[in-house]
Amino acid sequence: MTDHNRLWQIRAGATAVAAIALVAGCASKGGGSATGPSGGAPGKALVIGASVSLTGDFSDSGKAVQRGYQLWADTMNAKGGILGRKVQLKIVNDASSPSQVVTNYQNLINKDHVDLTFGPFSTLLTIPASQVAKRYGYAFLAPAGGGPKVFAQKLNNFFFVQPAPTTQSGDVFAAYILSLPADQRPKTAAYAELDDPFAAPIAENIRQKFEAAGIKTVYKQVYPSETADLSPVMGAIAAKHPDVIVGGTQNQDAYGQIKSLVQLKFSPKFMFQSNGANSPLEYPDKVGRANTEGVISAADWFPGSTAAGSADFTAVYIKKYGGTAQSVDDSSAEAYATGQLIEAVAAKTHKIDNATIISSLHSGSWPTLLGNLSWSSDGAPNGEFNLVQWQKGKLVPIYPASVSQATPEAPKPNWGG
Numbered sequence: 146m147t148d149h150n151r152l153w154q155i156r157a158g159a160t161a162v163a164a165i166a167l168v169a170g171c172a173s174k175g176g177g178s179a180t181g182p183s184g185g186a187p188g189k190a191l192v193i194g195a196s197v198s199l200t201g202d203f204s205d206s207g208k209a210v211q212r213g214y215q216l217w218a219d220t221m222n223a224k225g226g227i228l229g230r231k232v233q234l235k236i237v238n239d240a241s242s243p244s245q246v247v248t249n250y251q252n253l254i255n256k257d258h259v260d261l262t263f264g265p266f267s268t269l270l271t272i273p274a275s276q277v278a279k280r281y282g283y284a285f286l287a288p289a290g291g292g293p294k295v296f297a298q299k300l301n302n303f304f305f306v307q308p309a310p311t312t313q314s315g316d317v318f319a320a321y322i323l324s325l326p327a328d329q330r331p332k333t334a335a336y337a338e339l340d341d342p343f344a345a346p347i348a349e350n351i352r353q354k355f356e357a358a359g360i361k362t363v364y365k366q367v368y369p370s371e372t373a374d375l376s377p378v379m380g381a382i383a384a385k386h387p388d389v390i391v392g393g394t395q396n397q398d399a400y401g402q403i404k405s406l407v408q409l410k411f412s413p414k415f416m417f418q419s420n421g422a423n424s425p426l427e428y429p430d431k432v433g434r435a436n437t438e439g440v441i442s443a444a445d446w447f448p449g450s451t452a453a454g455s456a457d458f459t460a461v462y463i464k465k466y467g468g469t470a471q472s473v474d475d476s477s478a479e480a481y482a483t484g485q486l487i488e489a490v491a492a493k494t495h496k497i498d499n500a501t502i503i504s505s506l507h508s509g510s511w512p513t514l515l516g517n518l519s520w521s522s523d524g525a526p527n528g529e530f531n532l533v534q535w536q537k538g539k540l541v542p543i544y545p546a547s548v549s550q551a552t553p554e555a556p557k558p559n560w561g562g
Contacts, residue, residue, distance in 0.1 A: 191230040191497060193218075193487075194237075194253030195263040196274060201241025205396060205427060206476045207266045210288060211236055212466060213480025214263060220461055221484065227491045232484075235259060239270060246270045250277040261499065263483055266476065268292030268311070268342045275303045284502040286486060288479035292342040296523045302503050304520055306483045306513075307445050308528035311419075312346040314443040315391070317532045318417045319354040321544040321553070322389070329555070331388030331415055335364040337378050337402060338393035347419040348393030355389075363387050368398075375401040376408065383411035392418040400431040407436055407560045414556035417441045423533060425540045426472045437535035439557030444533045445515045446478035447542045449550060453512035454485060471539050482513040489513075 195214060198207030218232040226232055235257055239246040246265055253259045254277070262278050264271055264287025271290025278285035279300045286304045291311040295303070309316075322330060334355050338345040345367060356362060363385040366378050379402055382390060390413045392402050399421025406412065422428055422442035429437050446452075448459065448470035458481050459470050489512070490505045491497045510519040519527045532544035536554055543553040 189230055190233040191227055191261070192233045192235060192257070192259045193261045193263055194235045194250070194257060194259035196239040196246045196249035196253070196265045196270070197236050198241040198266050198270070199238040201239075203241040203266045203270075205424075206289065206474070207241070209474035209476035210266050210480045212462075212474075213288065213477035213482075214484065216458070216462055216465060216477070217481045217484030219465070220457075221488060227488060228495065228497055230497070239265060241267075241270070243269055243273050247273045247277055250274050254278075254281050254283065260497070261487065261502070263480075264288060264290060266290065268295055271295055272298070275300055278302060282499055284499045284506075286483045286502075286506075288483045289476060290343075291525075293346055294342055296521075296525045299523045301507070301522055301524075302499075303524035304486070304506050305524050305526055306479055306486065306515070306518065308516055308518065308526055308530055310525050311343050312350055314530045315347040315351040315417070315419060316354070317443055317530050317544060318391075318441060319351050321532050322360075322415065323354070323358050324544075325555075330358075331360055333361050333363045333385070333387045334389045334391060335382040335385055335387035335413075336362065336366070336391045336393065337375070337382060338365070338367045339395055339398050340367050340369050341393075341395055344393040344395055344398075344419055346393075348391050351391050351417070355391075360389070372398065373401075376405045378402075379405035379411075380409060383409045386411070387413055389413055389415040389417070392416075392422075394418045394421050396421040396424065396427065400428075403432040403436055403440070403560075407433070410560070412557060412559045415441065416557050419443065422535070423475055423540065426468070426474055428535075429538065433561075434538055435561045437538065439535060439554050441532060441534045441543075442540075443530040444475055444540070444542070445530055446473075446475050446482075447531065447533055447540065447548075447550075448473065450514065450548075452514045452516045454481075455514040458514050478514055482515045482518075485513045486511055486518070 197211050198204050218234050221232045237249045239249050262283045265274055266289040268290045271287050275285045279302050285302050286306055288306045291305040336348050336352055338348045364382050399418045422440050423444045462473050490502050494501050510517045531542045531548050533540045534543045541551040542548045
């Protein structure tokens, strides 16, 4: 990311705060419904609005979210819709901007009068977007954006559609490492963390667990989001020769970390990245397929999953978008699961209004292709992620045993091998 883009993000964040205040003022003057729409008569389209990053920093993942939303809508319409109503998506581009996402949801609710809202991509955008939805009484189901600050809002209308908060996605890696016999565990660790509300907390959570178990921290660096060259950070890490490197990453810096380590010819025994490495489509292209071997990440969906609707999702995804099961992005699966929840609530209650969705999802557990999901009052899910590893050019689940499809590969092979 360039310095210009970073400055733009800072200004955009400030504008978002002002925009939220404007939304609040409009609502207090009767600009929107206090309870949200109650649905509509059978035969009338069920309009679902979503702001998605089709351009900007989050566009790769944003487009994957769009594919998942659209695939679910197409699947439902092929079945006749929901409660006799065809699903109509209204997706607008937020350009990865916090201020634009506020404007988009305000317009979707007050001008377009959508029946329901689905969330954007990233914590940065989900925080202001969820506040708009709360102001107008809309349920807000988000397939991404599960950083700590989202749940700190304590919004009862918000539901993060993943198995656990994102800061806990690294817990499964810590659990795997600490499950190894003492003579196989790493003795030293280094941490390279993007200054990001999603990425850094994941690495920090792992660090705390490792240090408590006696794994020594030999290096830690938090780098700004505009950092284009990660070779100084990774060079400092390589000089310490840690057994394990934990990358608190988004996509672009994840690629940069690996490229730097390859150039430095330093390969740790274990390599974990919170994001980027869990993209079956983008990662091999960005870092070189031979350099993926043994890299570990966390995921909530994987090809071959037996969770509810996963096989059908995979089949229709390949039919519509091409590729193979290995090329399906997690973000598409998460977006599809968001729709599954709406479908499930309608099937159980025979209603499709916001109040019913909110109260229903706070009761019991709901099957999706990500597994059975349930939430705390603040929208934080109560489950856990899976650990996946690159083996022979594919991402495969390796831990816990209940989902494992392969034996973990340790230590990680050298780059290119």
